[in-house]
Amino acid sequence: MRCWASIGLACGVAGCTELAPGSDSLPQEAAALEMAGSAPVAPDPKWGCLGHTAPPSAVALRPSIAINLNITETASQRVPAELSVRACNRVDLGCATPAQAPVSVAGDGQIHLSLEQGFNGFLEIESPSIVPTLFFVSPPLQTERQETFNVVSSAGLMALASAGGLSIDPELGHLLVRTFDCQGEPTGGVEFSNDSGGEAFAFVDGLPNKGYDVTTPDGRGGFLNVPPGVVVLLGNEVASGQRLGTASVSVRKGWFTYGDLKPAQ
Numbered sequence: 459m460r461c462w463a464s465i466g467l468a469c470g471v472a473g474c475t476e477l478a479p480g481s482d483s484l485p486q487e488a489a490a491l492e493m494a495g496s497a498p499v500a501p502d503p504k505w506g507c508l509g510h511t512a513p514p515s516a517v518a519l520r521p522s523i524a525i526n527l528n529i530t531e532t533a534s535q536r537v538p539a540e541l542s543v544r545a546c547n548r549v550d551l552g553c554a555t556p557a558q559a560p561v562s563v564a565g566d567g568q569i570h571l572s573l574e575q576g577f578n579g580f581l582e583i584e585s586p587s588i589v590p591t592l593f594f595v596s597p598p599l600q601t602e603r604q605e606t607f608n609v610v611s612s613a614g615l616m617a618l619a620s621a622g623g624l625s626i627d628p629e630l631g632h633l634l635v636r637t638f639d640c641q642g643e644p645t646g647g648v649e650f651s652n653d654s655g656g657e658a659f660a661f662v663d664g665l666p667n668k669g670y671d672v673t674t675p676d677g678r679g680g681f682l683n684v685p686p687g688v689v690v691l692l693g694n695e696v697a698s699g700q701r702l703g704t705a706s707v708s709v710r711k712g713w714f715t716y717g718d719l720k721p722a723q
Contacts, residue, residue: 528606538609542584542585544582592708618659621665632682
């Protein structure tokens with residue numbers, strides 16, 4: 459239908475609406491509908507940051523920043539015996555020149571490190587009872603941080619592989635993936651992948667299952683038997699298909715590597 463002002467009709471997105479004689483404005487009901495249609499929708503706080511870049515915030519300059527680690531073994535949920543951690547610069551993959559010498563467990567059961575502001579390297583975590591583990595600090599360290607995570611015993615690695623019907627190749631390494639939402643909380647529903655291969659697994663009803671590449675509600679998944687070297691992790695939020703984030707980490711032969719996928723903000 460064609461609408462002309464001269465015959466007392468007004469046209470908009472919703473169609474043509476008759477005007478009162480001598481009036482050049484829409485009736486109150488139509489105007490209200492147009493206003494309601496243009497009202498902004500509040501973003502989902504869980505995923506609303508995806509695709510948006512937040513402006514950088516000012517951070518006070520400090521000579522060093524504390525990072526406190528609560529590390530327990532997966533099965534026992536106890537701090538491994540003789541646990542030690544040393545910090546390494548990101549480009550120093552073999553940690554030939556550590557950023558901080560090994561630090562052992564303090565009286566409160568945690569590891570306390572003091573690193574330069576902006577540190578974005580990795581931590582070497584070792585104990586005679588666990589599979590040695592690399593933990594990549596992401597994002598770069600700007601304010602004091604608390605990290606809580608599990609490491610895997612040698613027996614635990616065998617159980618993990620057995621549950622997935624896999625055998626462990628001693629020449630390869632392994633990845634543990636954690637996924638987080640826009641509020642920094644662990645979250646599931648994220649499809650994870652990497653550019654180097656390996657056998658994907660996720661936890662179903664608390665047990666690892668191979669072939670699953672979407673994190674469970676606690677935000678966990680991973681890969682066994684990954685070739686050593688630099689690996690790029692990718693994550694996509696399944697419901698929307700949007701990119702969650704990427705992470706570049708290093709895999710060592712016989713080691714686990716933690717890689718966190720967080721929204722880029």
